[in-house]
Amino acid sequence: MIIIGEKINATRKSIAAALEARDTGRIIKTAVEQVEAGADYLDVNGGDPRAGREVQNMVWLMEIVQSNTDVPVAVDSADPEAVRTGLSMAKGKCVLNSISLESHRLEPMLPMVAEHECMVIALLMSDEGTPCGVDDRLKRTEALIDKLTAAGKTPDEIIVDPCFLPISADPASGRGVIDAIAGIHRRWPDVHVGGGCSNISFGLPKRKYVNFALLTQAIYHGMDVGIIDPCMPGILAAIYAAEAVAGKDEFCMNYVTAERKGRLP
Amino acid sequence: MIIIGEKINATRKSIAAALEARDTGRIIKTAVEQVEAGADYLDVNGGDPRAGREVQNMVWLMEIVQSNTDVPVAVDSADPEAVRTGLSMAKGKCVLNSISLESHRLEPMLPMVAEHECMVIALLMSDEGTPCGVDDRLKRTEALIDKLTAAGKTPDEIIVDPCFLPISADPASGRGVIDAIAGIHRRWPDVHVGGGCSNISFGLPKRKYVNFALLTQAIYHGMDVGIIDPCMPGILAAIYAAEAVAGKDEFCMNYVTAERKGRLP
Numbered sequence: 034m035i036i037i038g039e040k041i042n043a044t045r046k047s048i049a050a051a052l053e054a055r056d057t058g059r060i061i062k063t064a065v066e067q068v069e070a071g072a073d074y075l076d077v078n079g080g081d082p083r084a085g086r087e088v089q090n091m092v093w094l095m096e097i098v099q100s101n102t103d104v105p106v107a108v109d110s111a112d113p114e115a116v117r118t119g120l121s122m123a124k125g126k127c128v129l130n131s132i133s134l135e136s137h138r139l140e141p142m143l144p145m146v147a148e149h150e151c152m153v154i155a156l157l158m159s160d161e162g163t164p165c166g167v168d169d170r171l172k173r174t175e176a177l178i179d180k181l182t183a184a185g186k187t188p189d190e191i192i193v194d195p196c197f198l199p200i201s202a203d204p205a206s207g208r209g210v211i212d213a214i215a216g217i218h219r220r221w222p223d224v225h226v227g228g229g230c231s232n233i234s235f236g237l238p239k240r241k242y243v244n245f246a247l248l249t250q251a252i253y254h255g256m257d258v259g260i261i262d263p264c265m266p267g268i269l270a271a272i273y274a275a276e277a278v279a280g281k282d283e284f285c286m287n288y289v290t291a292e293r294k295g296r297l298p
Numbered sequence: 299m300i301i302i303g304e305k306i307n308a309t310r311k312s313i314a315a316a317l318e319a320r321d322t323g324r325i326i327k328t329a330v331e332q333v334e335a336g337a338d339y340l341d342v343n344g345g346d347p348r349a350g351r352e353v354q355n356m357v358w359l360m361e362i363v364q365s366n367t368d369v370p371v372a373v374d375s376a377d378p379e380a381v382r383t384g385l386s387m388a389k390g391k392c393v394l395n396s397i398s399l400e401s402h403r404l405e406p407m408l409p410m411v412a413e414h415e416c417m418v419i420a421l422l423m424s425d426e427g428t429p430c431g432v433d434d435r436l437k438r439t440e441a442l443i444d445k446l447t448a449a450g451k452t453p454d455e456i457i458v459d460p461c462f463l464p465i466s467a468d469p470a471s472g473r474g475v476i477d478a479i480a481g482i483h484r485r486w487p488d489v490h491v492g493g494g495c496s497n498i499s500f501g502l503p504k505r506k507y508v509n510f511a512l513l514t515q516a517i518y519h520g521m522d523v524g525i526i527d528p529c530m531p532g533i534l535a536a537i538y539a540a541e542a543v544a545g546k547d548e549f550c551m552n553y554v555t556a557e558r559k560g561r562l563p
Contacts, residue, residue, distance in 0.1 A: 200542055201550055207543035233543065237550060238557040239535065246539035249514040274507035277465055278472035278498065278515060285466055285502060292503040
C-alpha cells in the first residue's frame with residue numbers, strides 16, 4: 034500500500050497552533066516521525082479561511098517539509114491558488130490532493146493537473162454532493178478518469194478516492210464503499226484506489242477498530258493507497274497483515290520485514 | 299458471529315497439566331473467563347493418546363464445565379468414543395467438533411449426528427487430505443452437506459469449516475479460503491461457515507495481526523462462526539468492528555454494546 038502520512042493538516046489543533054506560531058520544530062518533528070514510521074508521501078495542508086493566508090502557509094510548510102525529509106509531498110488544499118503554489122514548489126513527483134467533479138475544484142485544477150507531472154487524487158464528490166452506493170461511484174469514477182486521461186494523466190497516476198462515509202449514519206456505507214472499490218479495481222486495474230478512510234468511524238467509540246476493519250476489508254478488494262497516521266500504534270501492522278492474507282505480499286516478505294523494522298508493536 | 303471459546307483444549311500446555319493433575323480450579327477459571335469475555339459455546343477437548351484416557355478426560359471436563367457455566371459446549375475430539383460420551387452428557391444443544399469426509403471420522407460419527415440434537419462442524423478434510431482452492435472446497439462442502447442433511451440436520455445446524463491453511467507456506471491460502479467462504483455463503487446461505495482460523499498465521503511473527511486480518515476479511519465474505527480465544531485482547535473488538543463495517547450489525551448496535559460492556563480495550 035502507498036502510505037500518505039496525514040498528520041500535517043491544519044484541521045489538527047497542534048498543526049493549526051504550529052502554523053499560527055510559525056513553530057518550525059513542530060512541523061519538522063511531525064514530518065520526520067511519519068517518514069520513520071513508514072510514510073511514502075507526506076500530506077501538506079495549511080488550510081486557513083483568512084484571505085491569502087493559506088498560500089503563505091503552503092509556502093512555509095512546503096519549504097520545511099521538503100528540506101527535512103526525502104519523500105514527496107501530497108499538496109492538499111481546496112484552494113486552487115494554494116494548490117498552484119504547492120505544485121510549483123514540489124520536488125519530485127508529488128500528489129495533488131484532490132480534484133473532484135465539483136466545478137469549483139475541477140475547472141481551476143484540471144489545467145494544473147495537465148501542466149505538472151504529478152499523481153492526482155480523484156475524489157468522487159460532485160456538485161450533487163457525496164456519492165451513493167456502487168453504481169453512482171462507478172459512474173463518477175468513469176467521468177473523472179475520462180477528464181484526467183484527456184488532461185494527460187496515465188491510469189497509474191490516478192488515485193480514486195471513493196468517499197468513505199460514516200457507518201453510524203448509514204449501515205450500508207461500509208459495504209457500499211468496499212464493493213465500489215472492488216468494482217473500480219476490476220474495471221480499471223491500473224488505477225489506484227484509496228484515500229482517507231477514518232470518516233467511516235465518525236460518531237462511534239474506539240474509532241481505531243472500525244478504521245482498521247475498513248482498511249483490512251478494503252485492501253482485500255483492491256484499496257492500495259491510504260491517507261493515514263502511520264504513527265498510530267498497530268495501523269501498519271493491520272495493513273501489512275491485511276495484504277499478506279489477501280495474497281498481495283508474496284511470501285509475506287513485507288510483513289516479515291515490517292516485523293524486523295519494529296513496525297509490528 | 300457465534301463465538302466458540304477454544305481454550306479448554308489438551309493441546310494447550312496449561313490444560314494438559316490441569317488434566318493430568320485433575321486441577322478442577324484451572325478448568326473452572328478457563329471456562330468462566332471465556333464466558334465472561336463473550337463466548338457463546340465452550341470447546342471441550344481432552345485429547346490424550348493413552349488408551350481410554352480421552353473418554354475419562356471428556357467425562358471429567360464435561361461435568362466441570364457444565365456445572366460452572368450456562369453456555370452449551372462444543373464436544374471436540376477425533377476419537378468417536380470420546381465424542382459419543384460428550385454428546386451423551388451435553389446439556390442443551392451442543393456442537394460436535396468435528397465431522398469430516400475422512401472415513402475414520404465420517405463412518406462412526408454420522409450415526410451420532412443423526413441421533414443427537416446438535417449442531418455439527420463439517421471440516422473439509424478428506425482421506426485425500428486438506429482441500430485446495432475454491433472449487434475443491436465447494437465440492438467437499440456439497441458432499442458433506444448431502445450426508446448431514448440425509449442424517450437429518452437442517453442447514454442452520456451445519457457449520458462448514460473450510461480449513462484455514464498457513465499463508466507462510468502458500469501465499470494463495472488466504473484468498474483461497476476467503477473466496478471459498480464467499481462461495482459457500484452464496485450457495486448455501488443458511489449454512490454457517492467458520493472454525494478455528496489461527497492456523498493461517500503459522501510460521502509468522504506477531505501472529506495475532508494475521509489472525510485478526512483473516513477474521514476481518516472472512517467476516518466480510520460470510521464467516522459467522524469463530525473458534526477463538528475470546529480473552530485475547532482486541533479480538534472481539536476486531537470481530538465487532540468487522541461486522542459493523544461489513545453491514546452485519548444494524549446501526550452498529552453490537553459494536554456499541556460491546557464498548558459499553560468493556561469489550562473494546
